Amino acid sequence: MDLYKGRFTHKTADLAHEFNSSISVDYKLYKYDICGSKVHAKMLAKSKIITEEECIDIVSGLDGILKDIESGKLKFSSDAEDIHMFIEGELTKRIGEAGKKLHTARSRNDQVALDVKLYTIDKTKNAIGLLLELEEVLINLAKENLNTIMPGYTHLQIAQPVTYAHNIMAYAQMVLRDIKRFSDALSRMDTCPLGAGALATTTYDIDRDYTAKELGFNSPTLNSMDSVSDRDHVIEAISTMAMSAMHFSRLAEELIIYSSQEFGFLEIADEYSSGSSIMPQKKNPDMAELIRAKAARINANLTGVLTMLKATPLSYNKDLQEDKYYLFDSFENFEITVKILSGMMSTLKVNKERMHDMAKKGYINATDAADYLVKKGLAFRDAYYITGAIVKYGIENNLSLSEIDLDVYKEFSEVFDEDYYNYIDLEYVLNERDVFGGPSAKRVAEQIELTEKELDKFKSFKLD
Ligand code: ARG
Numbered sequence: 001m002d003l004y005k006g007r008f009t010h011k012t013a014d015l016a017h018e019f020n021s022s023i024s025v026d027y028k029l030y031k032y033d034i035c036g037s038k039v040h041a042k043m044l045a046k047s048k049i050i051t052e053e054e055c056i057d058i059v060s061g062l063d064g065i066l067k068d069i070e071s072g073k074l075k076f077s078s079d080a081e082d083i084h085m086f087i088e089g090e091l092t093k094r095i096g097e098a099g100k101k102l103h104t105a106r107s108r109n110d111q112v113a114l115d116v117k118l119y120t121i122d123k124t125k126n127a128i129g130l131l132l133e134l135e136e137v138l139i140n141l142a143k144e145n146l147n148t149i150m151p152g153y154t155h156l157q158i159a160q161p162v163t164y165a166h167n168i169m170a171y172a173q174m175v176l177r178d179i180k181r182f183s184d185a186l187s188r189m190d191t192c193p194l195g196a197g198a199l200a201t202t203t204y205d206i207d208r209d210y211t212a213k214e215l216g217f218n219s220p221t222l223n224s225m226d227s228v229s230d231r232d233h234v235i236e237a238i239s240t241m242a243m244s245a246m247h248f249s250r251l252a253e254e255l256i257i258y259s260s261q262e263f264g265f266l267e268i269a270d271e272y273s274s275g276s277s278i279m280p281q282k283k284n285p286d287m288a289e290l291i292r293a294k295a296a297r298i299n300a301n302l303t304g305v306l307t308m309l310k311a312t313p314l315s316y317n318k319d320l321q322e323d324k325y326y327l328f329d330s331f332e333n334f335e336i337t338v339k340i341l342s343g344m345m346s347t348l349k350v351n352k353e354r355m356h357d358m359a360k361k362g363y364i365n366a367t368d369a370a371d372y373l374v375k376k377g378l379a380f381r382d383a384y385y386i387t388g389a390i391v392k393y394g395i396e397n398n399l400s401l402s403e404i405d406l407d408v409y410k411e412f413s414e415v416f417d418e419d420y421y422n423y424i425d426l427e428y429v430l431n432e433r434d435v436f437g438g439p440s441a442k443r444v445a446e447q448i449e450l451t452e453k454e455l456d457k458f459k460s461f462k463l464d
Contacts, residue, residue: 003081003085017081020081020318021078021080021082022082022083022324023076023077023078023080023081023086024078025324025328026082026083026112026115026321026324027076028083028119028328029083029112029115029116029119030066030069030076030083030087031066032114032115032118032119032122033083033084033087033111033115034065034066034087035118036111036114036115036118036194036215037058037087037102037111038058038059038063039214040106040194040211041054041058041059042055042059042214043206043210043211043214044101044104044105044206046210047204047205047206047207049104049105049204049205050098050104053098054098054101057099058091058095058098058099058102061091061094061095061099062087062091064094065087074090082108082112082321083115084111088102088103105195105197105202105204106194106195106197106202107196107197107198107199107228109196109197109198109199109228110193110195110197110198110224110228111194112320113194113196113228113230114192114193114194114215116231116233116234116324116327117192117193117233118215119327120233120237120327121186121189121216121233123335124182124186124189124237124240125186125461126335126463127182127240127241127331127334128179128182128183128458128461129461129462129463130335130338130339130342130463131175131178131182131338132455132459132461132462133342133463134175134338134341134345135172135176135179135451135455137342137345137346138168138169138171138172138175139169139172139448139451139452140346141164141165141168141346141348141350142164142166142168142169142444142448143165143448144165144350145163145165145168146165146441146445147163147441148163148164148165148350148352148355148356149161149162149163149355149356149359149426150162150164150167150265150358151358151359151361151364152167152439158358158359158361158363158364160364160367161364161365161426161429161430161439162430162439163430163439163441163444164265164350164352164355165444165448166439166444166447167254169447171247171250171251172451173451174244174247174250175247176451176454176455178240178243178247179455179458181240181243181244182240183458183461185236185240188232188233188236189233190218190219191212191217191218191219191220191222192211192212192215192217192219192220192221193220193221193227193228193230194208194215194220195208195211196221196224196225196227196228197224197228198315198316199225199229199314199315199316200224201224224315225314225315226315228315228316229314229316231305231309231320231323234323234326234327235305235306235309237327237331238298238301238302238305238326238327238330239302241298241331241334242298242299242301242302242330244334245291245294245295245299245334245337246295246299248291248295248337248338249292249294251291252285252288252289252291252292252341253288253292255268256285256288256289256292259285263358264351265351265354265355265358266348266349266351267349267351268283268285268287268347268348268349269344269347269348269349271343271347272287272340272343272344272347273285273286273287274286287344288344290340291337291340291341294333294334297329297333298330298333298334301325301327301329301330302326304326305323305326305327308322308323356426359426360400360426363400363401364426364429365402365424365425365426365429366387366388366401368423368424368429368432369387369390369401369424370384370386372416372420372423372424373386373387373415373416377415378415386412386413389412390404390409393408401424402421402425406418
């Protein structure tokens with residue numbers, strides 16, 4: 001379709017057409033575009049701007065186009081500037097005159113704003129569904145490891161004992177917040193830009209409430225200039241994905257470290273690993289490494305879309321056409337990342353013995369030794385210095401805290417007694433941390449229950 005033949009003497013240069021065209025990317029909006037156009041046509045008929053017959057022709061023509069795209073019969077043509085012009089052109093080819101009336105009281109600016117919003121809403125809902133599946137996997141893994149003691153780290157140095165359940169549930173909390181952020185972002189996507197026209201609505205007596213409701217929105221947008229230039233929903237969706245992907249990346253980093261020979265805590269299933277082309281012994285955590293890389297990519301998309309928008313004046317500018325590169329790339333990479341992560345976590349092998357053995361090392365119970373002295377009446381800071389000196393003695397003599405004799409302890413402080421050894425026992429140390437949000441098996445079970453309750457609020461987003 002030579003769209004500009006009325007105004008222009010010369011055709012767009014081939015390279016300029018290629019530069020200007022977005023169909024190679026925005027063809028992915030075809031479903032949303034057809035859905036929006038059908039509702040627009042029905043509104044035009046209802047408002048007596050086109051006839052009922054024309055509306056019927058348009059709607060059935062659009063249905064036919066949708067069917068032919070989905071069956072592969074109709075191929076997208078790069079002659080069209082974008083998906084909107086492609087569908088309109090195809091419609092007119094199929095139904096004639098009525099097709100030329102579809103664009104009455106509409107601009108591509110409100111059309112594309114609508115399509116992008118519908119896409120973002122759809123994908124955001126799907127993202128919540130995928131995250132709910134991941135949560136289920138994480139929670140199951142936690143339930144299997146309520147008593148799997150492992151070292152907890154700060155600065156990647158052994159700190160205090162935790163369980164693998166507690167460690168995994170930390171990620172479940174991050175993902176729960178991601179779900180809430182997506183859902184919160186959705187609540188701000190609830191206004192329909194259709195009817196805003198190019199920027200200043202239209203002189204036709206259109207019914208924006210009707211189109212908004214028919215398309216599943218709460219209401220029409222309130223300012224037509226904002227409507228065609230607003231891409232906040234794109235930014236919010238990508239920013240939520242960027243944060244969520246950062247969480248996945250941290251988890252992936254732990255999978256990589258914990259599955260190294262030095263740690264030996266975890267084994268990633270063959271199904272989610274790769275080998276080496278030269279080193280026959282290798283099993284590499286490629287998927288986890290790619291998950292780290294995807295976080296970088298989505299973060300780059302966020303920076304891209306924010307930078308793209310930051311100096312565009314009102315209202316629509318062609319810069320906005322590029323929003324789709326960032327948006328589609330983010331959702332596509334986010335979706336596959338969540339699916340891979342769910343697969344990896346559900347097939348993960350946990351080496352409980354190795355975790356337990358390592359939890360016995362690094363004077364992990366030193367805080368508890370100091371607390372023992374406090375309970376015997378010492379001030380914490382004094383207890384802390386004494387225990388530090390005992391740890392030093394242990395390191396010099398290659399003894400753990402439970403291997404040092406009571407006589408030796410008594411030289412450090414008279415208050416040490418037989419009951420001390422039980423007090424620094426690993427299981428005891430862990431399960432004594434019976435504080436809300438703590439690592440004891442009881443408290444983690446409680447954490448799981450409360451998390452499941454929170455997740456239940458989002459059950460309407462579950463994928464079938
Ligand atoms: N393809 C454009 C986009 O994706 C929509 C077209 C609006 N173009 C225009 N010249 N007003 O943003």
